[in-house]
Amino acid sequence: MSRAFPLAxxxxxxxxxxxxxxxxxxxxxxRMRETHEARAEAYNALETSQTLSDAVDAATMNAIAAARASSRSMLADLNALGTRHTAEVEAARAEFSSARARSVGLEKLEGKFVEAEAAEDLRAEQTILDELAGSAWHRRQKEAH
Structure with missing residues (x-):
């Protein structure tokens, strides 16, 4: 009868x-993908607003300049956020690799344990079969004499 893996x-x-x-x-x-998408959308929006031809007076030109300044500020924030998210991804990747390494060693031990238990079960079964065959042979020998 097989035992349970002691480190299960x-x-x-x-x-x-x-x-x-x-x-x-x-x-x-x-999070990193969303930040990259938001940054791409912001660049796109800034690129499409590059024309000053719509500016008909000083107030409109000031509004366009303010919108561009705001967009540049938002892009700077998104770039900083992207940098932070990249660092978080790298830290999470390192943690996952570490956790995976700790699991793999135990999984290998469990595999060896299961193989050893199966071999022991087969040995025990073979011993029983050998004993049964030997007993039957001895019975037949006694009956023949």
Missing amino acids: GLLRLRQLQQDRAAGELAAANV
Whole structure:
């Protein structure tokens, strides 16, 4: 009869940690992608507003200049946010790699344990079969004499 893997609880904990780290990495990637998209949209909006031909008076020109300044400020903020999100992705990736490494070692140990238990079960079964065959042979020998 096979025994349970003695480190099964620790393995499950490591797998949960790995799953959590994978979730955090996925969330960090989503945040970074959203920031890149927002930055691309802001660049697009700024590019389409580059014409001063719509400015018919000083007030309109001042409004266009203010909108551009605001857009540049927003782009600077988005670039800073993008840098922060990139750092978060790298940290989450490192944490996931670390959690995965801790799980892999235990998974390999579990695999070896399962193989050893299966081999032991087969040995025990073979021993029983050998004993049964030997007993039957001895019975037949006694009956023949």
